[in-house]
Amino acid sequence: MGIVRGRSGSPKSRRLHVLKDRLAAVRADWRAGRVRIVRGGKRLLNTRHHLQAAGLTEEQWRQRWQARRWFLQADGESGKRYGNETIRVSPEGQVSLRLPAPLAHLANTPHGRYVLSVRVRFAHRGADWADRVHAGRALAYRIHLDLQRGRWYITASWQIPPAPAIPLSAALAHGVIGVDTNAGHLAAWRLDTHGNPIGRPRRFSYDLSGTADHRDAQVRHALTRLLNWAKACGVQAIAIEGLDFQNEKTREKHGRRKRFRRLISGMPTGRLRARLLSMADQTGIAIIATDPAYTSRWGAQHWQAPLTSKKRKTTRHDAASIAIGRRALRFPIRRRTAPPPAHRSDEQEHRTAQARAGVRGRQETRPHDTGSCTRCMPPGHWAKAGDQCAQHRSGRTAEQLLLSP
Known part of the structure; x- marks a missing residue:
């Protein structure tokens, strides 16, 4: 009695089934409104289970995990003072935060704002930032902690308008x-x-x-x-x-x-x-x-x-x-082609086979000789002799x- 062995399919079909399963799982999460985002990064989260391989202690990993999750970010809005209402940076570098209602009692200035004691400056593209601040255009800020340097940094970003097209x-x-x-x-x-x-x-x-x-x-x-x-x-x-x-x-x-x-x-x-x-x-x-x-x-x-x-x-x-x-x-x-050898065509009449006499820059095809020829050419044979694109590649170069x- 023979044994019938089933085939599992080709590698392409197996990979197709794997991709379909992943797509179905993503669609299920999207319909359920489930967003799989790890604040601090999925790689750093998995490092917690392999501290010895990463060369970290639990305390060092905890510091990195908290530093990744400690940040404050706010998008700007044109027309607001200095381009941002939540995180406001004055032209002199003074930073103030608009506190939410539960934390309004911690404000040290009127209107529920907390002013930091330090001043900031932007070394890269500071002139562009100052122009937007004076004009009250939108500026987005992000305050984050650099654990290696032990400093807090503020990053400013804005959208660049499309550049005008030129010929x-x-x-x-x-x-x-x-x-x-x-x-x-x-x-x-x-x-x-x-x-x-x-x-x-x-x-x-x-x-x-x-x-x-x-x-x-x-x-x-x-x-x-x-x-x-x-x-x-x-x-x-x-x-x-x-x-x-x-x-x-x-x-x-x-x-x-x-x-x-x-x-x-x-x-x-x-x-x-x-x-x-x-x-x-x-x-x-x-x-x-x-x-x-x-x-x-x-x-x-x-x-x-x-x-x-x-x-x-x-x-x-x-x-x-x-x-x-x-x-x-x-x-x-292609470069300019060399002239034909002597006693085979026209005794090397042209030193180059593409440029006309008196034209130094333009590279064109060799002008057609209207003299006698040994073979009969069909009508329109030289119609596209000067078309660079037709000789080289169809379409635009x-x-x-x-x-x-």
Whole structure:
């Protein structure tokens, strides 16, 4: 008598059932109005059961737990005095709190307010904060305890209005900086208005290991150096690839290619784009998102070898940054082709096969020779000879101009 063995299904189907169960649990909590939030953090809460592995005593853990839960936060409102009624900070740095009715007897000033004895100041963007305070515009404050330093800090935040859109031609009037995003660094190269690389390539490294605050600080530091270099060069636009790996990291799509999934997971595309847009608005630099197709391959094919010398080694990422910058400038990625060999075409009539005589900057296709030819060409064969996009890639070479919100 034979034994029939049942199959448990493929890994994809099992993972689908697990995701459906998680979705059902989340929907049940949402219908019941149950919010699963741990004040202080779920990771710190679980550390309580593994104090020896974390190297903490119960008292040290209790101090961290209380420090995470000791904070006071209030959103601002435009039209109120100094931009916030609950937590009010004067231009001189005096902090006062609006106490609730059960605690009104603890107030040390009229109208149920408690004034702190210390003064505060904002070292970062203090001028912007002072302008909003004098104008009575909305300011949100958060008071929290830093356990390691043993100090209380107050953080001010406000919403930045959308920046006005500028024409693409105006943003590219002084050239562009092409940036290639990689796992661990940003490769950048400056291009002039004709699409030619200027100077030497730059590399801005970052380390995405460690905590979330450390990773965010690393990305912010790399972008700060990139924007400072753009300001020093006088460039008003930065071209970056419009990458989005949100749907590319799944195991269902790439299977067991763990190395490739780890590589694309190490590229902070979404976080980098959001941070770059917000930081570029403060410096007046426009961000251009370009089509990422074949930039690394074509850049290495047309620019890596010509720009490599004994004193400078051009990497594949540096060549890709040139391709990104040229695509933002609406130029083809390829370089000017060499003339044909002698006794094969026209005795090297043109030293370059794309630029017309007297035109130094514009790179165009070679003009059609109307003389005799050995083969018969169909009508309209040269109709799209000057169309850069048709020869290179269908669609637009530069997708859109992005500015920080």
